[in-house]
Amino acid sequence: MKIKTKLFLGFGILMLLMFALAGIGINRLTTLDKSMNEIFSNRYAKVQIASTLRNDTAELAKYVANLLLNEDTGSNAKILEAIRTSTQKVNNSMEQIQNLFKGPNEQQLAMDMMKKGKQFLDYKNDIVNLARANKKEQANSLRSEDGLTYQKEFLDSIAAASLYQNDALIQAMESAQEESRKTYMYTGMLTIVSLLLSVAIMFWIVLGITRGLGMLSGIISNFGNGGGSSGSYRVAVKTTDEFGEIAHIFNTITDDLEGTTHNERTLSKLNADRAWLQTNIAEVSTQLQDTQRLEEASEKFIDALCRIIGAQSGAIYIVEQEGSERNIVLKGTYAMPEHPTVKHVQPGQGLIGQAVKNGQSITISDVPPDYIKISAAFGTIPTVSLAVRPVTHTDQVIAVYEIAAVKPWSELELQLLDHLNEIIAITFHRIKGQLRVEELLRISQMLTDELQNQSMELLTQQEELQASNCKLEQQTEALQMSEKQLQQQQRDLEHSNDELRKKTGLLEEQIQETEEINRQIEHARDTLEKQARELAFASKYKSEFMANMSHELRTPLNSLLILSQLLKENKEGNLTNRQVEYAETILSSGTDLLRLIDDVLDLAKVESGRMDIQYDNILVCDVKESLMKAFMPISRKKNVKFQFEVDKHTPKHMFTDSMRLLQILKNLLSNAFKFTNEGSVSVHIAPVEKDPSILAFSVTDTGIGIPSEKSRMIFEAFQQADGTTSRKYGGTGLGLSISKQLANLLGGTIELDSTEGQGSVFTLYVPHHAIPSDEIGNREIAAAAELEAFFTEPRQAASPDPVIALTLPLPAQEQLTSHKEQLAQTTDPLLLDDRDSIGGDDRVLLLVEDDVHFVSILADMARERSFKVLIALDGESGLRLAKQYKPDAILLDIQLPIIDGWSILVQLKNDTEMRHIPVHVISVVDEVQQGLAMGAIAYLQKPSGKDRLEEAFAQIEAFLEKGPRKLLIVSKDSVQRHNMMELIGHDDVHIVAADGGQEAWQCLQRESFDCMVIDMGPDDLKEFELLDQIKSAAELRGLPIVIYTHQVWEQKEKLRLKKYAESIIIKDVRSPERLLDETSLFLHRVEDNLPEEKRQILRKLHSKEEMFTGKKVLLVDDDIRNVFALSNLLEGFDMIVNFAETGKQALERLRTDSDYDIVLMDIMMPEMDGYEAMRQIRKQPGFEQLPIIALTAKAMKDDREKCIQAGASDYITKPIHTEQLLSLIRVWLCQ
Secondary structure, eight states, X not given: OOHHHHHHHHHHHHHHHHHHHHHHHHHHHHHHHHHHHHIIIIIIHHHHHHHHHHHHHHHHHHHHHHHHHOOOGGGHHHHHHHHHHHHHHHHHHHHHHHHHOOSHHHHHHHHHXXXXXXXXXHHHHHHHHHHHTTOHHHHHHHIIIIIHHHHHHHHHHHHHHHHHHHHHHHHHHHHHHHHHHHHHHHHHHHHHHHHHHHHHHHHHHHHHHHHHHHHHHHHHHHHHTTSGGGTOOXXXXXXXXXXXXXXXHXXXXXXXXXXXXXXXXXXXXXXXXXXXXXXXXXXXXXXHTTOOSHHHHHHHHHHHHHHHHTOSEEEEEEEEEETTEXXXXXXXXXXXXXXXXXXXEOTTSHXXXXXXXXXXXXXXXXXXXXXXXXXXXXXEEEOOEEEEEXXXXXXXXXXXXXXXXXXXXXXXXXXHXXXXXXXXXXHHHHHHHHHHHHHHHHHHHHHHHHHHHHHHHHHHHHHHHHHHHHHHHHHHHHHHHHHHHHHHHHHHHHHHHHHHHHHHHHHHHHHHHHHHHHHHHHHHHHHHHHHHHHHHHHHHHHHHHHHHHHHHHHHHHHHHHHHHHHHHHTTTOOSOHHXXXXXXXXXXXXXXXXXXXXXXXXXXXXXXTOOOOOOEEEEHHHHHHHHHXXXXXXXXHHTOEEEEEEETTSOSEEEEOHHHHXXXXXXXXXXXXXXXXXXXXXXXXXXXXXXXTEXXXXXXXXXXXXXXXXXXXXGSTTOOSSOSTTOSSOOOSOHHHHHHHHHHHTTOEEEEEEETTTEEEEEEEEESBOOOHHHHTTHHHHHHHHHHHHHHSOOOOOOOOOEEEEEEOOOSSSOOOSHXXXXXXXXXXXXXXXXXXXXXXXXXXXXXXXXXXXXXXXXXXXXXXXXXXXXXXXXXXXXXXXXXXXXXXXXXXXXXXXXXXXXXXXXXXXXXXTTTSOEEEEESSOOHHHHHHTTOSEEEESSOOHHHHHHHHHHHHHHHHOOSEEEEEEOSOHHHHHHHHHHHOBTTEEEEEESSHHHHHHHHHHSOOSEEEEEOOTTOHHHHHHHHHHHHSGGGTTOOEEEEESOOOOHHXXXXXXXXXXXXXXXXXXXXXXXXXXXXXXXXXXXXXXXXXHHHHHHHHHOHHXXXXXXXXXXXXXXXXXXXXXXXXXXXXXXXXXXXXXXXXXXXXXXXXXXXXXXXXXXXXXXSOHHHHHHHXXXXXXXXXXOEEEEEOOOSTTHHHHHHHHTOSEEEESSOOHHHHHHHHHHHHTO
């Protein structure tokens, strides 16, 4: 029977058994499923409705009791509404029970329940009616006499019904379990029977197959043993089935295989011989590659040769030419015999000399036994074979070697000797040439040194003679002067001796007094040192306390701000307007609390000497502009006149810390407006008359004033003029204390002149050119004393110098509450721009500038160049006009109200419909590189003359009139260049490719480009030279550069690259998309003009939601409030969030699951803090580049550096701003 027939028959029977088993199983499972459905739909539902009725009844009874106990009639309505709702629930539950309870026992229980329920509800109605009639005593009496009884009976009847249904449910479950047990038993019995039948069928099939396989195994074994004892692979054919057919085929293959095997063995031996020769030749060449001495090369060659061909002894001689004579000298040996070795041989002497003389090789196969013996530890071995080979170079014998072995030489080994002769000849010739060159250099250097020494000796002798002559002349003149001085001193000494005698007595008395004073000073110094140590400890404890308090305050505040922000956004739209207002109030209050915490920390930093001062040149007009923008809305809102005066002698620049200076002035102005309800507030800036190097900033108000006895107290921390609990004006009292301390850090001070009820004048004195702390040195004490003396001496009122005043009149109309309304009051942009006359072919220029006069100048210049002008006086309006009109170009200021210029630039370049619009920045902020890196085409710093503005307009016109953008791609990899050109290329951009930095520089010299992409690594020095050349060329400084690299750079190199490039892209899975996006940004390409596949790439890259979707985050924080808040925030963006409470748990999670995209790490945690956890993570293989963002509530100095050193990728302080956190996560997910 054929194997196929057996298999079909056996598997057919098995399939029938399987279908039978499956049918019985499905039948039993269907029966069990019906039982379970009956249990759930009938019994379990009745238990549930009984439980629900009991809970609703208990809740109704609670509200009835609350109604009787409540004394506030105003809130009775809510309780009555709750009673009505609960009553409805009870009635609904009772109706469901009547519908569900069908059996006689169930209906009896239901009727009893209905009866008791009616009594309870009637009692409830009576109580409600009495309460509405304000008859609380009768209601309480009814409740105590009958109500509680009705309530108990009703609940007992419900409990009886629930107990009955529970018992019925248990019985039904037991019945279902019995049915399940029977199913398992029947199924098991049928399974056993099926298995037994299957085993019998399989045994029958396998027995037939194994017989054939046994024969096939014999064939294979015979083939593996090389034909067995007979040497033939043929087999005898005994069966007629498939295995017999295989045996016939195998015999045919055997005939072909035997012929092929013979040919392959011959070819394999030839290849092995050739490979052996090449390998050993390469090994000897490698050994001799770096040798510099003949002895070293000889030893290495003879050692390698003997090892390779199995020689037991060998020696090599070098032929040295001395005039017409040639000497043969021993240079290297291998296992030489014990008898003396011949070290010098003459040509023709012995086999060595003969080989040198005639240049012929000598090979001896049958060496006499007593010729040479090989020495070993246990005896000697006679030599069998001997070979002598001369080494020739240009037909001259330069060396000769002799080797001996205890076995005959093979033909292959003799071929190796012939091949190696050329290698050793070239090596020896090279070494001899180097030795000759070194000898000539040594002789040349020796002669040069001798000549230099002789020249130096002559010069030294000449200089010594000249010096001796000068010294003799000077000594003669000095002797003459000394003689005159001695005569005069003699006369003076005689006169002074008399005075010394008189002063000696006085000096002795002064010495005694000085010793007493020194003892007192020593005692005082000991006391001061003790106090200094105590003060140092106190400062340390204070700093630690402030750091810990910062954490304890910021941690709960973090959750409050994040959750209130989420509620305020109301993404799901399930909050009322009033609830959103509540969330805004919580967010605003939390922000105020954060500002208060920052004030306390600022005070702690200043008092502990940890406040950093960053000195820089600033414009006084910038200070005025910043203060005017900040306080004009407050002035208008409070209807208080705000006046700003700048003395004409005030310098335009000053050297100080602008941030700290503005912080002081804003504190003073905030207090002035706070305590002034009517009148005016003014600022006056002028140099001090007695010392023009000091500037005085005077803040004058007409407010409530300060009593003279409290004028010093208000500068102390947490102190106010009115410190009572009923004071009218709130606040912490920290502002003036911090301002006073900051003024001291800036090298100045604050003085107060105030009269109670008439107002106050706070004057800040700071140096016009401050001296940084590292330059003060010994001048600090003198300067401080001088400044203090000047401020403490009485000053008389002097007539003020003429000033240039800018007075802003108060509006007579309704108070304005926002900066947008203020700008609208100042001027109407609709009267200035051309938005109503823009045609389809017009070129439109958007001017975003808050200076009305300057923007009118820009508008006139734009119209002269045929532009239609749009004007926005604040950032919000500018962004709105850009989205509405899609202008051809934008002129943008940075310091704008509402939304600053940086934010506008970011939003423009992230909007696919507007990112191609060229933006020219004009601002007082000196951040040229940042503006270009963010996508601006150019950057002009204010103040600028008309010529510079004309250049700016010319740049915009040239940009708009230019055809396709020009891109330069620099890469040494031709494949990479082609891929980048395919990725970026289209008809709107012309691409030039350069092979390396030198060719790229030639391209830049020939033509101009709009952007450049450099593919480089850390060893591409030419590309670094190219970057240096570009930045040193004035005409190329504005060229945007994108560096495209696969290298993860060290921090030092990365900082170096950021000085050159606007963007650095690390090659990874998403790097092509980022490269296309960055080049599109700097080339200002219109996305709608790109092919569809490239538009899809850019849309996918800029999709924030898609970037976050599916990313896995490990959140490490021990505060469950922060975990809850951050988890809800991140999960809202479809991110997968896992959390750990300690650093140890974080490490364990990373060990078990390393597939995390980013880690958010708190710092202060039990067991293992965040610093140590980050260090341990960085030590683990595979986590060196895992992004880790440190979350900390500590805001003290150097916290960021500590986190970065511990291994953090970035750092953010609590309370966390959600947008800032999401931006950081977005940045690091793109790395």
